[in-house]
Amino acid sequence: MPLGFASARWNNVSSHRRSQWHTFIDQTEVSPLKTVQTIEELRAEIRSARSAGKKIGCVPTMGALHDGHISLVESARQETDFVVVTIFVNPTQFAPHEDLSKYPRPLEDDLRKCADAGVDLVFNPHADTVYPAKDAAYVEVPACSTMLEGAHRPSHFRGVATIVLKLFNMVMPDIAFFGQKDYQQQLLIRHMVDDLNVPVEIRTCPTVRESDGLAMSSRNMYLSDADRQTALALSQALKLAHDACCADGKALVEARQAMLDHLARFPDIKLDYVVIADANTLSEVEHAVPEMVALIAARVGTTRLIDNMLISAAVQT
Ligand code: AMP
Numbered sequence: 001m002p003l004g005f006a007s008a009r010w011n012n013v014s015s016h017r018r019s020q021w022h023t024f025i026d027q028t029e030v031s032p033l034k035t036v037q038t039i040e041e042l043r044a045e046i047r048s049a050r051s052a053g054k055k056i057g058c059v060p061t062m063g064a065l066h067d068g069h070i071s072l073v074e075s076a077r078q079e080t081d082f083v084v085v086t087i088f089v090n091p092t093q094f095a096p097h098e099d100l101s102k103y104p105r106p107l108e109d110d111l112r113k114c115a116d117a118g119v120d121l122v123f124n125p126h127a128d129t130v131y132p133a134k135d136a137a138y139v140e141v142p143a144c145s146t147m148l149e150g151a152h153r154p155s156h157f158r159g160v161a162t163i164v165l166k167l168f169n170m171v172m173p174d175i176a177f178f179g180q181k182d183y184q185q186q187l188l189i190r191h192m193v194d195d196l197n198v199p200v201e202i203r204t205c206p207t208v209r210e211s212d213g214l215a216m217s218s219r220n221m222y223l224s225d226a227d228r229q230t231a232l233a234l235s236q237a238l239k240l241a242h243d244a245c246c247a248d249g250k251a252l253v254e255a256r257q258a259m260l261d262h263l264a265r266f267p268d269i270k271l272d273y274v275v276i277a278d279a280n281t282l283s284e285v286e287h288a289v290p291e292m293v294a295l296i297a298a299r300v301g302t303t304r305l306i307d308n309m310l311i312s313a314a315v316q317t
Contacts, residue, residue, distance in 0.1 A: 033115040035122040039170050042123050046084070046172060049120070054081035058173035058200075060164060063087040063124075064104040064218035065113045068208040072177040073117045075205050084171050085114050087124040092131070092138075093159030104218060123171065130166060138162045143191045144282055148295060149184050149306070152272045160185055161192050168193075168200050176200050181207040181215055183293055183308040184282060207307075209235065215307045227301040230268050234296050237262045238309035241276065241294040245311045252276050252286055255311075259294065272297035272304070279310060 036042050049056060057080030059072045069085075076083045087110055094100035107124065114122050139161040144150070150157050168176065178186040186204045193202055208216050213235035214228070223231055237259040244255035259274050275284045279291035292311040297304065 033111065033119055033122065035111060035124060037123075037125050038129060039125070042084075042121075042125075042170055045121050046082075049082040055175070056080060056171065056173045057083045058167065058171045058176045059083065059085045059119075060167050060176065060178075061085060061087055062089045062103065062218065063110050064106055064221070065110045066208075066216045066218065066220075068179055068181060068216040070113060070117050071208045072179060072205050073114070073119055075203060076175070076177050077118055079203070080173075080175055082120045083118070084121045084123060084173065085119045086167050086171065087122060088127075088130060088163070088167075090130075090159060090163040091127060092162055093156050095153060095155060098153075099219075099222075104221060123167075130163070139165050139192065139196075141188050141192045141195075143195075144184060144188050147184075147282055148273055148275065148277075149297065152297060157185075157188055161188060164189055165192065165196070165198065168198055173200055175203060177203045177205055179207060180204050180308070180310075181217070182306070183295060187280075187282065213239070215305075217305065219303055219305065222303040224301060227268065227303060230266050231300045231303075231305055233263055233266045233269060234298060234300075234305060234307045235309075237274070237296060238294050238307060242309050242311050245276075245288070245292070252288060252292075255294070259296070263296075263298070268301060270299040272299070276311065279312070 034045065036045060046056060057076035059069065059076055061069050073083060073085060087107070089100065089103050089105060091100055111122060138158055140158055141161045145157040145161075178189060180186065186202065190202050192198065193200060210216060212232055214220065214232055215235060220228065220231070240258045240262055241255040244250040244258050245252065250258075256274065256276050263269055263271060263274065274296050276292055276294045277284050278289050279293040282293075285292060290312065293308050294311055295306070295308040297306045299305075
């Protein structure tokens with residue numbers, strides 16, 4: 001049976017019957033996609049995949065999946081034999097005033113996308129499963145938690161490091177896949193894995209953009225039509241900086257000024273930061289180093305967006 005048929009029928013199943021529906025799908029092997037909510041079920045699936053000699057890939061997400069997430073799945077499928085997508089809106093990385101309660105949770109749609117993308121297992125645990133004891137332990141990665149996003153979202157990276165290490169301990173993947181879109185996040189995870197000797201390889205996959213340049217993000221769905229148009233200024237500004245450095249050989253100060261000048265034309269954009277930084281340390285640089293990254297965080301209307309672009313001899317996606 002084609003997956004699309006299974007997906008269409010999935011839409012018609014009320015939430016209290018989903019677990020039975022999963023069982024039906026699993027027993028008849030209509031779709032290779034399985035979903036589990038508990039750590040015990042997850043570990044049983046992982047054990048069986050490992051005993052079949054499979055290499056495990058993990059793609060951690062908060063759901064509301066788009067083509068950026070799916071590109072991580074595609075990379076995972078190329079390098080590993082059993083792809084686990086985790087879908088968990090992690091409460092500990094949201095500050096009290098942030099969008100935890102309104103964060104989109106289109107689970108049925110997400111499961112259909114996972115099935116279509118050839119995901120083997122979705123782990124979508126309840127918060128109580130992930131955090132049975134509130135704040136009993138957490139992970140701090142001071143090396144890159146305090147600047148940029150960390151300065152504007154003080155407890156954010158503690159929540160990110162904690163959930164990612166927990167997910168690694170639950171899934172025990174060989175390779176985990178993250179997006180360049182969240183540049184500071186992937187750097188933080190690399191530091192954590194290196195310094196805590198976590199036996200997982202980290203891959204960073206290029207940012208997937210809409211055809212007009214807007215970086216795909218689950219939060220883009222908050223944007224009004226007008227805000228979405230305004231939001232294009234972020235990727236345009238990054239491109240200006242990239243071209244100023246890579247094509248025109250301009251000084252970094254001029255490249256950064258080009259970003260600021262462009263963004264200043266949009267009164268509905270409130271900037272948190274606009275920097276050109278060392279791509280390995282995220283320290284702001286005034287003189288060129290071999291690998292740099294331009295990063296912007298800004299509020300467009302009520303929606304906070306981040307984007308970045310590598311600046312080096314190699315042109316970014
Ligand atoms: P999220 O669901 O926003 O936590 O993102 C889950 C993963 O998808 C993270 O590793 C993100 O960096 C990655 N991701 C989000 N948006 C994109 C994008 N536009 N292109 C590539 N990866 C992305």
